[in-house]
Amino acid sequence: MSNLPRHARVVIVGGGVVGCSVAYHLAKLGWKDVVLLERKQLTSGTTWHAAGLIAQLRASANMTKLAKYSQELYGNLEAETGVATGFRRCGSITVALTDERREEIYRQAAMARAFGVDVEEIGAAEVKTRYPHLNTDDVTGAVYLDKDGQADPANIALALAKGARQNGALVKERVKVTGIARQGRRVTGVDWAADDGSETGHITCDMIVNCAGMWGHEVGRMAGVNVPLHACEHFYIVTEGIDGLGQLPVLRVPDECAYYKEDAGKILLGAFEPNAKPWGMQGIPESFEFDQLPEDFDHFEPILEAACHRMPMLAEAGVHTFFNGPESFTPDDAYHLGLCPEMDNVWVAAGFNSIGIQSAGGAGHALSQWMDSGEKPFDLGDVDISRMQPFQGNRHYLYQRSKETLGLLYADHFPYLQKRTARGVRRSPFHHHLLEHGAVMGEIAGWERANWFAEGGQEQEYRYSWGRQNWFENAAAEHQAIRTGVGMYDMSSFGKIRVEGPDAEAFLNHIGGGDYSVPNGKIVYTQFLNDRGGIEADVTVTRLSETAYLVVTPAATRLADQTWMARHKGEFSVVITDVTAGEGVLAVMGPGARKLMQAVSPDDFSNEANPFGTAQQIELGVGLARVHRVSYVGELGWEIYMSADMAGHVFETLYEAGQEHGLKLCGMHMMDSCRIEKGFRHFGHDITCEDHVLEAGLGFAVKTDKPDFIGRDAVLRKKQAGLAKRLVQFRLTDPEPMVYHNEPVLRDGEIVGYLSSGAYGHHLGGAIGMGYVPCAGESAEEVLASTYEIDVAGTRVKAEASLRPMYDPKSARVKV
Secondary structure: OOOOOOEEEEEEEOOOHHHHHHHHHHHHOOOOOEEEEEOOOOOOOOHHHOOOEEOOOOOOHHHHHHHHHHHHHHHHHHHHHOOOOOOEOOOEEEEEOOHHHHHHHHHHHHHHHHOOOOOEEEOHHHHHHHOOOOOOOOOOEEEEEOOOEEOOHHHHHHHHHHHHHHOOOEEEEOEEEEEEEEEOOEEEEEEEEEOOOOOEEEEEEEEEEEOOHHHHHHHHHHOOOOOOOEEEEEEEEEEOOOOOOOOOOEEEEHHHOEEEEEEOOEEEEEEOOOOOOEEOOOOOOOOOOOOOOOOOHHHHHHHHHHHHHHOHHHHOOOEEEEEEEEEEEOOOOOOEEEEOOOOOOEEEEEOOOOOHHHHHHHHHHHHHHHHHHOOOOOOOOOOEHHHOOHHHHOHHHHHHHHHHHHHHOOOOOOOOOOOOOOOOOEEOOOHHHHHHOOEEEEEEOOEEEEEEEOOOOOOOOOOOOOOOOOOHHHHHHHHHHHHHOOEEEEOOOOEEEEEEOOOHHHHHHHHEOOOOOOOOOEEEEEEEEOOOOEEEEEEEEEEEEOOEEEEEEOHHHHHHHHHHHHHOOOOOOOEEEEOHHHEEEEEEEOOOHHHHHHHHOOOOOOOOOOOOOEEEEEEEOOEEEEEEOOOOOOOOEEEEEEEHHHHHHHHHHHHHHHOOOOOEEOOHHHHHHHHHHOOOOOEOOOEOOOOEOOOOOOHHHOOOOOOOOOOHHHHHHHHHHOOOEEEEEEEEOOOOOOOOOOOEEEEOOEEEEEEEEEEEEOOOOEEEEEEEEEOOOOOHHHHHHOOEEEEEOOEEEEEEEEOOOOOOOOOOHHHO
């Protein structure tokens, strides 16, 4: 191993297809001193036994963009490296066996068109034509993607490794990383040992990339970072040769948890069963290399039985191989990519949930660009490692959750679907109060949150559908209470970050687009921007004192937002602290909110004493609280903050007094439907790091007349150049269809974009969506002069369009 360097710009840990892709792309960018270390042999972890299915369509536009890039890359690698990848476009068919599944795949087909993916909805007869061996008697519908394909996973990895070497990278096999040296928030180097024990050494480095696959959690802990993933057993069989089989498209039958791949006259049948078998709880054996796991035919038998009915020739075909091998799965079925929040030079690309082959090219491409420029090339929020919460690295949590996540790949992807496993980790101080009153909980970032409230005698659980679910009328009643009376809901899960110190004001004025040089008690709605004017965080900032502010963030982005702040702290004298768990928060909203507040507190809630956008300390019951007069639902109201020890008392006081004021307990579904009527943006959907703050319609929150702040130049440039797109609010004129997100937006008959978010507007009487519409060189009037339709599962529905909130456009109701 004497040819290993003493220093590297980057050490990549792991030589599966993802590690090879990262090395390849960094080398192609001209990086020198790129070193990849693989503990055994390239591909010997999970890459070698992957099925090699290469699909284009993913759940979001950017993930689809990366999948399409992978396809194009694999098609060209052989010419570049001389290594055959076996990539061929054979097409794919996904069939539905239920009406709900048909709705899902037709919605996916509509989404595919919005993302520029060729797709065709086909019936059972056409399925039979393209896949003649199939029993299609119960097929309700199908979609065909002609450019999908399959490839040889190991050879893709070897081609990427060869390409990396051709561009100067060092790829070393049989060298294990045994330790990682750290100093503060930086890794300084890695310890290594030869597989045969003959040599050890140390490489200093500027950064590392954790591409260790199912070892990613372990390597993450060595580097001081959290990479939540767990291995599960993944089963497939390969038949003996079948006469006359011929070339066939890849076939997916998610209602039977199965996929089929024809290869060299044989059929590979694989499964993503609903109750998976976690593996490696005691660690992965040191000797693991191209290993298989013990057969478990009883576990696979139900899949095979259904498959023999689906493709009767399988019953006559012999089984050549019964394979069981490990794959790594993450808590939310999205892979991990990016710069780890705990360290400033530890990157990750791991946890690919059985789609590593089709994702590796794009993931390596995106990560290398991010590493090279220091900025995400586009929004990667779906997979950004900073979305993971610290507790999600808990091994028992990962064990429990992994039983479910494997099967979710082929489960019905209903809107609002909640995970079942490893629940109840984070609970607000009101958790049991809410359950006693009929709350039905959802989960986000580990927080249990009341999404809706069941009526007396109604079951407290979801019944999922693509249409109106069993809580539709409940949410409508909660919505009406907020619009016409008074409602109360729990906001404790929202992130609360305290920024304190002599430079707190100057620091916030540097990282945020708003003006924070305000009196104590003033609340500023604002964004943290990047250098391109994109939105990194959407928050409210309350000045608590001369030297302290409270930054309130969405629950799911607290860690990411706090990490962004910490990385831009520079020389400012501030302390940044997560205080989320220290306070409970109840929102009291609606035209009757002031009367309820006056019933529980002697303090003054008038516009003169507590105008919109201000906070004040109050007495409440026999306790104390702080009230923020802001609203995410577009009505008069207060967000009430109290120390966790007084939370129970505050809830009981408000609830008891509320009985004389018609108080209704409300959930997060109500909040979403009210906010979208008001045109309020949803971070991660309507606004992301690649959406310019002016094109998002949030220019009012950016104060370019203050001294320099991050993103100021980009805002001024955009003002000069004009908007390339605008965020538009849509209302379907037919009150029946439901929209969720990613439905195509048609302008004058042509697809121009897709909905970034959607919900039902109970007050406005129809489904409401938000979506960007290209408008370069156009005035607002010209944008609105067009006719608009929304494609819902292949049906075009007329829609009204507005650039101002359809509900209370002048925001008079929040200021009464």
